[in-house]
Amino acid sequence: MKSWDMRTHEVAFLFNPAFCGRIIYATIKTYNEKAKRAFPFPLVFLVLPLVLHRETRNNINSRTQLLLWVQKYPHLLIGFPQRARELVPITKEAVEFLLQTGKIYLTPSGELEVSSGIRALSKTKFIDDEIEECIKKGEHVAKWFASAGKTETIYIELGVKP
Numbered sequence: 001m002k003s004w005d006m007r008t009h010e011v012a013f014l015f016n017p018a019f020c021g022r023i024i025y026a027t028i029k030t031y032n033e034k035a036k037r038a039f040p041f042p043l044v045f046l047v048l049p050l051v052l053h054r055e056t057r058n059n060i061n062s063r064t065q066l067l068l069w070v071q072k073y074p075h076l077l078i079g080f081p082q083r084a085r086e087l088v089p090i091t092k093e094a095v096e097f098l099l100q101t102g103k104i105y106l107t108p109s110g111e112l113e114v115s116s117g118i119r120a121l122s123k124t125k126f127i128d129d130e131i132e133e134c135i136k137k138g139e140h141v142a143k144w145f146a147s148a149g150k151t152e153t154i155y156i157e158l159g160v161k162p
Contacts, residue, residue, distance in 0.1 A: 020094035030142035038111030062143035
């Protein structure tokens with residue numbers, strides 16, 4: 001990952017750890033509540049590529065199961081593995097930021113949970129319409145993941161190799 005002074009302003013602003021972390025936080029929190037279990041760590045690398053890509057984000061809804069969504073919108077998965085690969089360093093930075101601030105923690109089994117002793121992040125403070133949409137779509141993705149089965153199945157459905 002390039003140091004901050006070596007990144008273009010657009011990349012630094014769009015992919016900053018606080019913004020990306022906020023999306024990941026919402027996803028983990030919703031997953032924890034819906035599935036009643038910790039968030040599998042490998043799934044964290046699929047959140048940003050789904051939510052930050054505008055056309056994909058516009059078509060995400062949790063009323064449709066993940067597999068049916070994939071069948072309905074296969075064109076949205078063109079280039080998805082590459083997008084996921086390119087966002088791995090950004091995702092790692094965002095997760096590290098959330099871990100360092102104590103908003104999430106890593107369980108002994110290597111999964112992610114939202115910290116219960118810390119005040120939850122606001123859904124409305126310091127956000128505009130697009131940020132709110134990204135957060136909501138992250139929550140939809142969490143619901144997909146919670147009902148889609150094993151992590152391996154989700155990776156296969158999205159055409160990504162770990």
